[in-house]
Amino acid sequence: MGTYTIKLPDVGEGVAEAELVEWHVKIGDPVQEDMILAAVMTDKATVDVPSPVEGTVKWLGGEVGDTLAVGSALVKLEVAGEGGTNEPDENPSEGTEKTGAEPRATPKTGAPDADDGKAASQNSGRPAEKASARPTTTPGATGAGGPIRKPGEKPLASPAVRRRAMEVGVDLRRVAGSGPAGRISQTDLDGYLDGGAAPSAGRGLVADTAVTDVRIVGLRRKIAEKMALAKSRIAHITYVEEIDVEALEELRAALNRDRREGHPKLTLLPFLMRAMVIAIRDQPALNALYDDEAGILHQHGGVHIGIAAQTDSGLVVPVVRHAEARDIWGCAAEVVRLGEAAKAGTAKREELSGSTITITSLGALGGIATTPVINHPEVAIVGVNKMEIRPVWDGSRFIPRKRMNLSSSFDHRVIDGWDAARFIQRVKALLENPAMIFVEEGR
Numbered sequence: 001m002g003t004y005t006i007k008l009p010d011v012g013e014g015v016a017e018a019e020l021v022e023w024h025v026k027i028g029d030p031v032q033e034d035m036i037l038a039a040v041m042t043d044k045a046t047v048d049v050p051s052p053v054e055g056t057v058k059w060l061g062g063e064v065g066d067t068l069a070v071g072s073a074l075v076k077l078e079v080a081g082e083g084g085t086n087e088p089d090e091n092p093s094e095g096t097e098k099t100g101a102e103p104r105a106t107p108k109t110g111a112p113d114a115d116d117g118k119a120a121s122q123n124s125g126r127p128a129e130k131a132s133a134r135p136t137t138t139p140g141a142t143g144a145g146g147p148i149r150k151p152g153e154k155p156l157a158s159p160a161v162r163r164r165a166m167e168v169g170v171d172l173r174r175v176a177g178s179g180p181a182g183r184i185s186q187t188d189l190d191g192y193l194d195g196g197a198a199p200s201a202g203r204g205l206v207a208d209t210a211v212t213d214v215r216i217v218g219l220r221r222k223i224a225e226k227m228a229l230a231k232s233r234i235a236h237i238t239y240v241e242e243i244d245v246e247a248l249e250e251l252r253a254a255l256n257r258d259r260r261e262g263h264p265k266l267t268l269l270p271f272l273m274r275a276m277v278i279a280i281r282d283q284p285a286l287n288a289l290y291d292d293e294a295g296i297l298h299q300h301g302g303v304h305i306g307i308a309a310q311t312d313s314g315l316v317v318p319v320v321r322h323a324e325a326r327d328i329w330g331c332a333a334e335v336v337r338l339g340e341a342a343k344a345g346t347a348k349r350e351e352l353s354g355s356t357i358t359i360t361s362l363g364a365l366g367g368i369a370t371t372p373v374i375n376h377p378e379v380a381i382v383g384v385n386k387m388e389i390r391p392v393w394d395g396s397r398f399i400p401r402k403r404m405n406l407s408s409s410f411d412h413r414v415i416d417g418w419d420a421a422r423f424i425q426r427v428k429a430l431l432e433n434p435a436m437i438f439v440e441e442g443r
Contacts, residue, residue: 004053006075008040008061008068015042020066021218025075029057037075040068041218045349055079065217154210157184165189171206219314230376233292235412238371239420241428245387246402248434255328263329268384269307270331271437272359275430276382277303277324278440280357283423287356289377290414297379297414306355306375307335309342317375318342319355327441359384370407379411380420382427 008018018040025037036048037057055077062068155172157165161184165172175192177184216224245268252266259265280287280303288299303324306317318338323331341347358375359382366386374381385405391398406427410420430437 002079002081003058004055004077004079005073006037006049006051006077008070008072008074009047009049010070011040011042011047015070017067017069018042018047019218019221020062020064020068021046022064023060025057025060027057027060031055031057031077041222045352046218046345049074051075051077053077053079065215065221154212155184156182161186161189168193219316223314226376227373230373234374234376236371236374236409237412237415237417237420238407238409239417239424240369240405240407241424242403242405243428244392244401244403244432248431249387249402251434259329264332264336266328266332267335268387269335269359269361270328271431271434272382272384272427273305273320273323273331273335274328274437274441275427276305276357276359278430278437279423279426282426283419285419286380286410286415286423288379288414289356290379290411291377292413300356302356304354304356306358306378307338308358308360308375309339311343311345313345316342316347316352317355317358318347318351319353321354328437357381362386366404369405372407372409374409374411379415380423381409382424383407383409 011018019042020038021041022039023037024035024039025031031037031051031054033052033054034050037051038049040047040049057075058078059073059076061072061074061076068074155175156177156179157172162172164186165175170189170192172184175184175188176182177188179185179188248268248271252268252271256266284299284301285297287303288297290297302322305320305323307320308315308317318341320326320331320334320338326334338347338351341351355375355378357378357380360370360372361384362370364386366384369385370383372381372383383406385407387402387404389400390403392401392403406424408420408424410417430440
């Protein structure tokens with residue numbers, strides 16, 4: 001038997017290090033050739049690391065959240081035959097080749113190995129398999145005196161066990177589990193009740209003192225870093241304006257009814273995108289990236305609109321490139337395509353970068369007003385709040401109208417408040433008179 005070391009590969013583009021965001025294996029797992037071992041994240045994308053050989057995992061080169069250098073040891077496999085050995089078979093716990101965090105030992109959750117069983121048999125006078133089958137203290141006796149777990153440690157149990165415990169008024173923190181890693185079964189719960197422990201029903205509410213530590217890693221860490229950078233370097237000014245979208249909604253509904261086959265269903269976003277493109281013609285400084293270290297504002301001719309999208313992994317910003325060259329339907333189709341790719345995790349690097357101005361929307365959860373954080377190094381972001389029917393005074397009476405707010409932030413270092421307001425007022429005029437969007441597109 002030999003040891004095969006798999007190192008963090010060079011993922012290209014001058015990347016020198018990557019963050020470990022997910023393990024797909026643990027110590028002791030068998031590995032097949034081309035099986036994915038781990039996922040690492042660079043500033044550009046998340047990359048899966050496959051195994052080039054078959055073997056068994058004997059050592060892992062870090063914990064989720066660790067940053068590893070390219071070329072450092074990532075995984076060590078025990079492989080068959082001398083031909084598969086690329087280094088001496090050393091003790092993996094020494095970690096002599098590892099860069100970064102110390103080697104991580106995986107807790108045992110199943111049956112003990114032969115040596116553990118022998119020791120248990122010698123200490124207890126029983127066969128090894130019986131000594132490890134159940135805890136030495138019965139569930140009923142253990143729980144009666146109070147919580148048996150450390151502060152912050154949550155009991156492991158299936159939803160069915162948790163539901164039953166809640167129905168009978170039992171605090172599962174008081175119940176010892178006989179399953180792997182102390183998992184509580186229905187039998188354990190029966191034992192607790194049979195042992196004379198009274199249910200807690202009728203005693204009032206129970207204080208929950210648990211504290212769960214969640215390490216911020218992967219995409220969530222990237223988002224945190226970017227938000228901190230934006231807030232620390234950009235002097236934000238937020239401008240909120242109310243928009244009457246009654247006419248826009250009527251036009252949108254009519255276009256959706258008569259849309260051609262293959263055309264996507266129109267939402268508000270394509271109209272807003274086209275309105276922004278038209279408004280930027282008169283104010284190109286808002287479609288720009290600010291290099292504050294060099295003191296240069298890079299004004300772009302192409303309008304590349306980032307659309308902030310929420311995914312299961314966190315916030316991403318797919319980019320509709322050259323919105324100035326797309327009509328309403330073209331913008332709508334690209335928004336749909338990029339949104340589906342972002343949610344599926346298949347969006348390419350170039351589709352998630354390169355924006356020059358951003359739109360952010362919380363949809364129906366949009367609230368009355370927000371204070372969007374600018375997507376550094378851009379200088380403007382337009383925030384869409386929820387649409388609702390509001391009473392509007394027409395000079396003689398209140399009438400119901402569909403209204404919404406735009407909450408938009410600007411980099412006050414290079415964009416004056418007057419210019420920010422003028423930009424939003426131009427967008428407002430176009431959205432409130434949506435036919436003008438099509439007139440302007442023909443110019």
